[in-house]
Amino acid sequence: MIFGVPLQALMGQLLVGLINGSFYALLSLGLAVIFGLLRVINFAHGAQYMLGAFAALLLLTVGGINYWLALILAPLFVGLFAALVERTMLSRLYKLDPLYGLLFTFGLALAIEGTFRYFFGASGKPYAPPPQLTGAVNLGFMFLPIYRGWVVIASLAVCIGVWLLIEKTKLGAYLRAATENPVLVQAFGVNVPLLLTLTYALGAGLAGFAGVLAAPVYQVSPLMGSNLIIIVFAVVVVGGMGSILGAIVTGYMLGVVEGLTKVFYPEASNIVIFVIMAIVLILRPAGLFGKDA
Amino acid sequence: MAAKSETVASEHVAAHPRAGQVQLALVAIALAGLLVAPMFLYPIFLMKLLAFALFASAFNLLLGYTGLLSFGHATFFGGAAYFTAHAVKVWGWSPEAGILLGVAGAALLGLVMGAIAIRRQGIYFAMITLALSQMFFFFCLQAPFTHGEDGIQSVPRGHLFGLIDLNRPMNMYYFVLAVFVIGLLIIRRFVNSPFGMILKSIRENEQRAISLGYSVQRYKLGAFVMSAALAGLAGGVKALIFQFATLTDVTWQMSGEVILMTLLGGIGTLLGPIVGAGLVVTLQNYLATSDFPVTIITGLVFMVCVLLFRRGLVGEFFATKIGRKMGFRSES
Numbered sequence: 001m002i003f004g005v006p007l008q009a010l011m012g013q014l015l016v017g018l019i020n021g022s023f024y025a026l027l028s029l030g031l032a033v034i035f036g037l038l039r040v041i042n043f044a045h046g047a048q049y050m051l052g053a054f055a056a057l058l059l060l061t062v063g064g065i066n067y068w069l070a071l072i073l074a075p076l077f078v079g080l081f082a083a084l085v086e087r088t089m090l091s092r093l094y095k096l097d098p099l100y101g102l103l104f105t106f107g108l109a110l111a112i113e114g115t116f117r118y119f120f121g122a123s124g125k126p127y128a129p130p131p132q133l134t135g136a137v138n139l140g141f142m143f144l145p146i147y148r149g150w151v152v153i154a155s156l157a158v159c160i161g162v163w164l165l166i167e168k169t170k171l172g173a174y175l176r177a178a179t180e181n182p183v184l185v186q187a188f189g190v191n192v193p194l195l196l197t198l199t200y201a202l203g204a205g206l207a208g209f210a211g212v213l214a215a216p217v218y219q220v221s222p223l224m225g226s227n228l229i230i231i232v233f234a235v236v237v238v239g240g241m242g243s244i245l246g247a248i249v250t251g252y253m254l255g256v257v258e259g260l261t262k263v264f265y266p267e268a269s270n271i272v273i274f275v276i277m278a279i280v281l282i283l284r285p286a287g288l289f290g291k292d293a
Numbered sequence: 294m295a296a297k298s299e300t301v302a303s304e305h306v307a308a309h310p311r312a313g314q315v316q317l318a319l320v321a322i323a324l325a326g327l328l329v330a331p332m333f334l335y336p337i338f339l340m341k342l343l344a345f346a347l348f349a350s351a352f353n354l355l356l357g358y359t360g361l362l363s364f365g366h367a368t369f370f371g372g373a374a375y376f377t378a379h380a381v382k383v384w385g386w387s388p389e390a391g392i393l394l395g396v397a398g399a400a401l402l403g404l405v406m407g408a409i410a411i412r413r414q415g416i417y418f419a420m421i422t423l424a425l426s427q428m429f430f431f432f433c434l435q436a437p438f439t440h441g442e443d444g445i446q447s448v449p450r451g452h453l454f455g456l457i458d459l460n461r462p463m464n465m466y467y468f469v470l471a472v473f474v475i476g477l478l479i480i481r482r483f484v485n486s487p488f489g490m491i492l493k494s495i496r497e498n499e500q501r502a503i504s505l506g507y508s509v510q511r512y513k514l515g516a517f518v519m520s521a522a523l524a525g526l527a528g529g530v531k532a533l534i535f536q537f538a539t540l541t542d543v544t545w546q547m548s549g550e551v552i553l554m555t556l557l558g559g560i561g562t563l564l565g566p567i568v569g570a571g572l573v574v575t576l577q578n579y580l581a582t583s584d585f586p587v588t589i590i591t592g593l594v595f596m597v598c599v600l601l602f603r604r605g606l607v608g609e610f611f612a613t614k615i616g617r618k619m620g621f622r623s624e625s
Contacts, residue, residue, distance in 0.1 A: 107595025108592065112592070231427075233423060270431040
């Protein structure tokens, strides 16, 4: 018993918080990567997350393709679709006020979600976790469903991988340079428009990957992304968009805080992230890890 | 293509000397049309249209004239609808007092949300207002006085000033029309006041406005509260028109809808949001009977507007030679 709460319940909610935090981290990471280079807030991020989950579901039911392949194929599909959108439409908006990018991706999200609702209905569809990851292990103080443990590990691995890609590789160096000064980088012979397309595809692919991971945990439904994206926006505001690492850390942190709130004051668990956002804005408007004032 | 249309816009076309009279005549025709419209069209539909036109105009006050994109205006619209409905139904207030409470409540919400949101600019401002309005949505979902998913139903319309029976559709219609016209006059006065001029200067160049000694944050907050209060006026009236207040009015989808109306009609024009609201409400009415989801159309219209005509329908018309001859100016 801790503060009158059974250890079992506390650990259970902590795990739920960590899982939600995994998705917050993956999604806010994608948003931060896209925003860093494109200066676009990708409102369609939630829809792309939903697309990833649906891609996995359709791959299984139509093509008989299992979870592990879907984990690779679905993000590729989502990334490809995003690249197409970026090339044909989004790239025309870079010279304008960033608000137009937000409005465009908002419309894109509505159109995608509306289409899926039209064809698949609003109800959720179950997606079974792969046989290798079913069951649970006894940790002594609680039972840990193996799939949930996998979600935390996989998202952490991908987050670290993306961070390494951006901080330690040559491609990442181009990307960071183009964030600072795209014109100069282009003058050095780097194909910046291609870099922009790849970045948008990478961010969307991350959302698609999160969607596949989420499919066995939550139900696959056309609206699974739209409410999540607003929370992720709050996460991004708290973390500050300046730093990739900040987005990841804030995502996990707020997920855990939300989980703990469910234990100690359940009524506030829906709004605790927004309250934290308001407090952070009052005390430190640039966000916890933000550099820009 | 965009560059080309801009050069056309900058080409000087002098307004016709009698442009002012033409504009006045157009306004008179529009008003006369609205006065006789309920003889031909379903009054509830017309009242919905007027309420949303006022809502979009209030929103445009912020986006069009101050350059702030709020993604949380449903909070003021839906919040005021709840306040008005509760005051009229549970406390037995008169309709005008209920609406005033809605306006005051929306202004207060605007003060709180605005004070937090103006700490960041641009895209962040939009994300913060969205997050805060989602917080208000969850509050409404759980607070007892909103009755959660059921909403506040069968709200009595009552007697205006204790005299005019608003249960008669024609009385209600002319009341809504009066509120709409008064709301627009307030917006017009506000936009053309010295305060409104400073807001425009902030929109055009915030740094310069600061260097000229204006306390930009206070002007922004003032505009935010004003816009919230007028959105609340529309929301309060809406609660009396439909005689209920529901969660739908505080969702982010509603915030998106009002952005769409303004964008489609024309950001930064007085007429644009009204035209946009008319189109969107008519479209929703039309699609309500089919099973084709409105969101697909809404999303596509958004994308097309942003890609092809960012000035909106009214803005594009104002930028044409005929529009300029008639003395209209496109703001954005």
